[in-house]
Every structure is written in structure tokens, then in C-alpha cells.
Amino acid sequence: MWLKSFFKSVLFGVPVGITFLDTVGYVARVEGISMQPVLNPESRNTDYVFLSRWAVSDYEVRRGEIISLVSPKDPNQKIIKRVIALAGDVVNTLGYQNQYVKIPEGHCWVEGDHTGHTLDSNTFGPVSLGLVNAKAVCIVWPPARWQSLAATLPDNRKPLSVSI
Amino acid sequence: MSLRNIFGSSSELFRFVLQTACITHCTWEFVGDFVMCSGPSMEPTLETNNILLTEHITPRFQRLCKGDIVIAKCPRNPKQYVCKRITGLPGDRVRGHFPGRSQVVPKGHVWLEGDNSNNSADSRVYGAVPQGLIRSRVVCRIWPLNKISSLSE
Incomplete structure (x- = not known):
């Protein structure tokens, strides 16, 4: 009898959980060195970040925000980069x-902070906003690294001209 | 009816609505949904106001083939969806932006074209489309009723 009620709650709990992860956000592990020094400053300890799906549900991103997006070169891979230009x-x-490069309509220019060690728009060009998956809001793990991620542009990577 | 009964039944109702909404969301997001198409770009295969049944499983596992009709986000406007046919997979040589100049579809991209090539804004305008923008594959047309037909090969 308890087995039946257990399966019943799993059957109804799983869609609720998936919907939450899909619309609100989830925690993901950051791999690689492309966003050093903001993320993964030491290559031994990897950071976990909270990715907000809610923040990009209308495809509105701003310059300086860190976003995760589907790689244009490999649809199975997600990459995390900073928005440089809109x-x-x-x-x-x-x-x-x-x-x-003038960024075309509906696209943005993304770069990793670790110039020279990152595969970004300097390789594959402007990316369509439809590939944006989520916005990185804060580092949640390890506890010593807990901080929110500010939307700041590196001083030497500001766009030459900004459209209003 | 006592206060407890009202609370009990309203929380039950809330649970039911939440579960139904979540199951619907998961089905539409991961299994399949219905799409109403508009515009002339896929004539004569599809016409305005046809309703299509689409599935999301094939694009998720990258099993798309040449000739499939797919729904994808428009590369120039992510809030808009386009319905086109895949005419080139990565590595294929296709007619490029300009007549007489062919190009190779890059890795991770597909080439989309409308069946009505004279009246279609497709890859010939905006280039190869990343596979990450493809949302679903069209399975069949379910409306109008006298034109029900399978559209997958």
C-alpha cells in the first residue's frame, strides 16, 4: 500500500520539480578556465553557480551580465560567458x-574574461539571443566563495559605439 | 461547511491546478505540442492557419535528417518562430547567400529553406542556423480535417 502512494507522489512530484528547474532556475557546476578570475580562480576547486532561467525568459540581456548559452558549434554543450555588446x-x-563588427539584430557578442584561453565570439562570431539559456546570478558553492555576480564590463572590452 | 473543509478543499484544488499545469508544461516542452502556422513561406506544403503536431524528442537527441520540416527560433528575433525544411546538414554544400556562390554548412548548424523559395526569408538571408535554435520537428498536419497528412519521412 505504501509503495503505491510512494509511486503516486513520485509521479506527480517529478513534473513539478522539472517545471521549477525549467522556469525558475537551477545550480550548475562551472567547468574550465575561460571565466577566470571571476569563476574558478583556482583550477582545483570548481565553483557552482545559480543559473536563473526566469531572468532571461523574455531574452532581455544587458552588457556585462554573465550568461549561459548553448554553444553554436555543438548543441549538446552549454558555455558560460560575459555579454560584451548587444x-x-x-x-x-x-x-x-x-x-x-557591428552586431546584427537579435544577436549579442559574448566573451570569456580569460582572454586568450576562451572559445567565444572572437571564434564563432555574434550569437543569436535564442541560444541564451540562463543568467548566472551568484556563486553558491563553495561557501567561502559565496557572492553575487555583478554586471560589469572589463574596462578594455567596452564596445566602441553603443546603440541606445 | 466548516472552515477546515474550505481550507482542505481549496488546498486540494491548488494542488490539482499546480500538478496539471506542470504536467502540461513538461509535455509541451519535452514531448510535443501543436503549432499553428502562418505566412506563405512553406506553400504548397503548408498553408496559413494549418495546425501541426510537432515532437521535441528528435531535435533533443540530434537525430534530424535532411528533408525534415522543423520549427526553429528566428535567428534575428528569438521571440518569433519559423517553420522551414532542413536542406543541408553540417558538411553539406549549399547555395549560399548570393546566386552562383555555394558554401559549406558549418559544424553544429543546419541550412533551412522554405518550400516557396520565391517568398521565404530563410538561410539564404540569414545564413546557417545553429542547431540549438531548433525547437521541434513537424510530424503531421491535424487541421483542416480534410487535409490530415503525415509530414515526416
Whole structure:
């Protein structure tokens, strides 16, 4: 009898949980060194960040925010980068095929903070906002690293011209 | 009816509504949903106000084939969806942006074109589309009733 009620609560609890993770947000482990020094400052201890799905449900991102997105090169992989420029801005690229790029409508320019050790828009170009998965809000683990992630642009990576 | 009964039945109702909403969300997000299409880009295969049944399982496991009709987010406006046919997979050579110049579809992308090639804004305008933008694959048309037909190969 208790087995039946257990299965019944699992059957109804799982969709509620999945919906919560899918609409509100979830915690994910950050892999790699591309966002050093903000995330994973030492390569031994990996950070866990809270990714808010709610914050990007209308595809509104701002310059400087850290977002996770589906890699344009591999749909099974998610990457975490900082938004540098939005549609209409002009950026000075680092080793892309054109030196200056105007971001097309519905796209953004993302870069890792660890210049030179990151696979970002300087390789694959502007990314469509439809690939944005979630916004990284804060580091939740390890406890010593607990902090919220501010939307700040690196001083040397500001867009050359900003559309209003 | 006592106060306790009212509380009991309203919390039961809340639970029922929450569970139904969540099950519906999961089904539409991960299994399949219905899409009403509009616009001329897929004529004569699909017409405005046709309702389609789509499934999300094939795109999630990257099992898409050439010739499949898919629903994808428009690369230029993520709030808008487009319905097109896959005409090129990664590595295929396709007609490019300009007539007479072909290009190869990059890794992780697909080439989408409407069946009505004279009146369709598709990959010939905005280039290859990342596979991450593909939402679902069209299985069949269910409305209008006299045109029910399978659209997958």
C-alpha cells in the first residue's frame, strides 16, 4: 500500500520539480578556465553557480551580465560567458575575421574574461539571443566563495559605439 | 461547511491546478505540442492557419535528417518562430547567400529553406542556423480535417 502512494507522489512530484528547474532556475557546476578570475580562480576547486532561467525568459540581456548559452558549434554543450555588446553596437574584436563588427539584430557578442584561453565570439562570431539559456546570478558553492555576480564590463572590452 | 473543509478543499484544488499545469508544461516542452502556422513561406506544403503536431524528442537527441520540416527560433528575433525544411546538414554544400556562390554548412548548424523559395526569408538571408535554435520537428498536419497528412519521412 505504501509503495503505491510512494509511486503516486513520485509521479506527480517529478513534473513539478522539472517545471521549477525549467522556469525558475537551477545550480550548475562551472567547468574550465575561460571565466577566470571571476569563476574558478583556482583550477582545483570548481565553483557552482545559480543559473536563473526566469531572468532571461523574455531574452532581455544587458552588457556585462554573465550568461549561459548553448554553444553554436555543438548543441549538446552549454558555455558560460560575459555579454560584451548587444544588437547595434560596434565591437573591436580580438582575432575575428573582421577587426570591427557591428552586431546584427537579435544577436549579442559574448566573451570569456580569460582572454586568450576562451572559445567565444572572437571564434564563432555574434550569437543569436535564442541560444541564451540562463543568467548566472551568484556563486553558491563553495561557501567561502559565496557572492553575487555583478554586471560589469572589463574596462578594455567596452564596445566602441553603443546603440541606445 | 466548516472552515477546515474550505481550507482542505481549496488546498486540494491548488494542488490539482499546480500538478496539471506542470504536467502540461513538461509535455509541451519535452514531448510535443501543436503549432499553428502562418505566412506563405512553406506553400504548397503548408498553408496559413494549418495546425501541426510537432515532437521535441528528435531535435533533443540530434537525430534530424535532411528533408525534415522543423520549427526553429528566428535567428534575428528569438521571440518569433519559423517553420522551414532542413536542406543541408553540417558538411553539406549549399547555395549560399548570393546566386552562383555555394558554401559549406558549418559544424553544429543546419541550412533551412522554405518550400516557396520565391517568398521565404530563410538561410539564404540569414545564413546557417545553429542547431540549438531548433525547437521541434513537424510530424503531421491535424487541421483542416480534410487535409490530415503525415509530414515526416
